[in-house]
Amino acid sequence: MEKFKLNKKTDTPLYIQLYENFKTLIEEDQLENEKLPSIRNLANSLGVNNVTVVSAYKLLEKEGYVYSIKGSGTYIRKLPVDTISYLEEGDMDLMVSGILPISNNSINFASMSPTPDLFPIEEFKRVLIEVLDRDAGLAFLYPEITGYDPLRGSISKFLKEHYNTVVNKEQILITSGGQQGLDIISKTLINPGDCIFVENPTYSGALGTFKSRGAKIIGIPINENGIDIIALKSYIKKYRPKFLYIMTNYQSPTTYSYDFRSKEELLLLSKEYGFYIIEDDFLTDLTFSENKKMPLKSIDRFDQVIFIKSFSKIFMPGVRIGFITLPNKLFKEIIKAKHTTDISSSGYLQRAFDLYLRQGYWKNHIEKIKAVYSKKYKLMTEGLDRLSEYGVSYIKPDGGLSIWLKLPKNIDSINIYNECAENGLAIVPGKVFFVDDSIYSNYIRLSFGQISNEEIIEGLRILENIISKPFRDKESNYLPFI
Amino acid sequence: MEKFKLNKKTDTPLYIQLYENFKTLIEEDQLENEKLPSIRNLANSLGVNNVTVVSAYKLLEKEGYVYSIKGSGTYIRKLPVDTISYLEEGDMDLMVSGILPISNNSINFASMSPTPDLFPIEEFKRVLIEVLDRDAGLAFLYPEITGYDPLRGSISKFLKEHYNTVVNKEQILITSGGQQGLDIISKTLINPGDCIFVENPTYSGALGTFKSRGAKIIGIPINENGIDIIALKSYIKKYRPKFLYIMTNYQSPTTYSYDFRSKEELLLLSKEYGFYIIEDDFLTDLTFSENKKMPLKSIDRFDQVIFIKSFSKIFMPGVRIGFITLPNKLFKEIIKAKHTTDISSSGYLQRAFDLYLRQGYWKNHIEKIKAVYSKKYKLMTEGLDRLSEYGVSYIKPDGGLSIWLKLPKNIDSINIYNECAENGLAIVPGKVFFVDDSIYSNYIRLSFGQISNEEIIEGLRILENIISKPFRDKESNYLPFI
Ligand SMILES: Cc1ncc(COP(=O)(O)O)c(C=O)c1O
């Protein structure tokens, strides 16, 4: 502790002096230990009040130099933030946004992103090189703000062919992925304090974007067949939302899909009450049954639905190409928002993706990944069905990349998350997807985008071990879940 | 006019009915003429008041179906917005943001973007293919949010080597171009109503982004040697800005560069009053004299400067790769803002750019484009010097891609813009860069990023023709400018 120089005779409060001392030591990387001394120890050895130390630590935390873990202590924040395996509620948004990476040794039931072995890399390499030969420097100019014109054409065709959806190529804006679509729509439609509706639970990346614009966010419950229309109606009358954000097929995280009636009712409501529907589509293509799913956009005759497409989960995330459809009335404003966001998306990648679609690779690719994922899905569901005796249940999505697992009521998903992490299994606690501090804390999301068939079996074994514990520990203090 | 069905007996006001009629006709593409009937004609033939027609047209305009040109009439807005050669003040932001493209037949003195013949396409093609062979699918995963780690390393080295600037690779965030850097910083630092400072005049793309966050924007005059420090000081005391946005070298649009003293004073002020400095660097490399320019970041010992780099004007705009430096205190928040913006930038292009830098192509490339541009610069300045007899003047930047031309006081740059456009010359009227409805309307920006040497000579001939007119028309009604 001889490192600290406190001067009781100056005007500067002691806690500020202590803060400054720590700050310098951290910046100069002079502290051996990642963990700061305990409050009591430090206060004693410096001959100051506990409060002085607490205040200094608080200030350090506020300024981003340290972070604290409840019941454990205060730690220096390394740049970049390292993997931490123990999750506090405050860290959940970090984890979901990928800032806290998942430990490499874990079996990854947390991620939906595909692995490189499923990327159509040969074909894509071919079109990438073809574009270089064909267009040379033209591929590296600023493309039109709305996107590379032929790609807009291919996408219009793609929509017709695969989703039975008619959208003129002039009404398509190419974005740098689906997330950017959300960001641009937020910029166009949300002013601070505006009210918007989302399904509850929903995709946390969307919540982040909406919050960043200062939206007042209302969550509407979602059921097996779609959003709760009755609840929605009563909320609409009360709040008059700017828009409703939904995922109609294999919703994240619930995996639920809208039936036709829910879609139709929703569309009529949006027309009647004049709010837009933002339809985020990232998985429609991944159906494992015979019934092809269609987006809500396919029946939108009122120009009320803004369709956002992400190709990250069904193609390759690193291509960073997605698109949105432009309602007539918002055309100009959305284009402006795109411009202030990043001027335009990479023309080179747009040109390559255009060729990829034009040369007809898409269909084969989707068939291929569907075959792989439906096998994983089968393994997952068979394994999970065996766990029903421990009180867990779920609704079979018959498509997509996740299972939304309901645990017995008295289980908190954060505890399960932590127990899984300790045992080398990464899952996502359901809580991170809810708008409010939800009472529904007994859900977890298990995804099979990143894992091998062997890992599915091993992962489910670990999970079973954890959730069956109360049943095995009859003599212990545990109460059984149910 | 038999197309219109108005019903005077219902509750719906006539102008709403007329609006609905037009809306349907426009949506169904049933109007032959792009121009709507004149107000008087339509009112007469429908037997309604002029005001009814005016109100209907206003509503159509508000909803984006039509636009009006003062003194000319009201026109259907085609999607996408077409080139219009005649500029109204309200369209200026559209033009600057590239939504109104420049006619292909014009000599383009408006754009700073380089042409493909200056792109190092052979070398870049080589690294693009090398990445595919080396990394295959890995290149198409989501990269780390902060960017591809080796590229962050190369950029740290690049900063040291070319700008004498020490920034740890952990403090670098890769962005999808410089504009995205501005957007991410805005999200991190601006809450609605926050006050920020900019140079006046400044880059309109930055203004767009700041406005979109609801910032209160104050413009501080910029002089030949940098921002007006005295004005700045008095404004700081009054407004306490969140940050000051500047371009220290070859500022856009003025082309002025900061001298050392201005940089140093600025840095001390930012430390004293606790505001960040956002340094947007897009041209530092393009010096035509012996004196190498350095960014303000190179002397930043307080972690007060956020350095944003755009490679669009000195490399290739379509690569969409730029970076920003991360102050320690904002690290976590900026990363979160990046995530809500587009998750991460294309890993494939990041990997290729990394190889490009590592393999040492940069220096040659810059030397090559400097040689080309300095020749164009010489042609421009020699030509413009000959125009001084008509009362135009400018300060020689000795670098960069533009000239900021001062016209005689009584000339409005919008008029000159329109006259130039009519004569096949695209320029940018100075007005679009000012924060306020400025009295400084007698500036135009002439850029030589897109034009050949022959076009420079021809363009200057056209310009001379226009600005010398009052001098030639001695007998006419014109008063000479000076
Ligand atoms: C529901 C949903 N929408 C949109 C996105 C955005 O994806 P991207 O920007 O990679 O296209 C994601 C990514 O995880 C997602 O899960």
Ligand SMILES: Cc1ncc(COP(=O)(O)O)c(C=O)c1O
């Ligand atoms: C001053 C300035 N900063 C930043 C940018 C953004 O460029 P980019 O996003 O292409 O890197 C531009 C582009 O015109 C610019 O002029």
